[in-house]
Amino acid sequence: MTISGRHTDILRRGHWIFDLDGTLTVAIHDFASIRAALGVPSGSDILEHLEALPLAQAELMRQKLVAIEEELAGRTEAAEGALGLVEKLHGRGARLGVLTRNTRDIALATLRRIGLEGYFSKRDVLGREEALAKPDPDGLYRLAREWGVVPNVMVMVGDYGFDLETGRAAGAATIHVDTSRTFRWPELTDIAVGSLAELALALPELPVTPCSPVRAR
Structure with a gap:
């Protein structure tokens, strides 16, 4: 990807929300x-x-x-670069959330399986029982209130149109992760990457704010 000034502004943000299946994990849902x-x-x-x-x-x-x-x-795997990206964002002191159309319990079990549970507070993992399902922006609004910010300082990362529509509707920046690199929704996308590893490499260097992994609450 080519980094512009607009991209750099987005990548410096400190509030990131991820879709789960197909974004933080390898897509296996048929x-x-x-x-x-x-x-x-x-x-x-x-x-x-x-x-x-x-x-x-x-x-x-x-x-x-x-x-x-x-x-x-029970058989999902972490997406390429997921751990490295989350570790890097966490090390910068970013607030991290998950917004999924799955249930929270299954989302937490998935995060645990792929080694990422410790980086997300339980209350920052929203499933279909905690928020209206994407593409409704309700989940992003809820996280914005929890974090005490406005949605337009947030970043929504996902692999599907619903994720990008959700971000757009809330006023958040959107990052489309597409391993096929077809990028079907350019009108909804601020940044397009082929993997989370590529996204991690694109993050600008910032002063590190050391912090311990979050324990689910």
């Missing part, structure tokens, strides 16, 4: 198969579809979805 298993029409948003079902049926399908997500979380 959403077509998940839709088929849950009886969700092809191309439909899974969470929106379940929300529209009768209460008892919706609860049954949510339980089935959680079981699928737990199985996937």
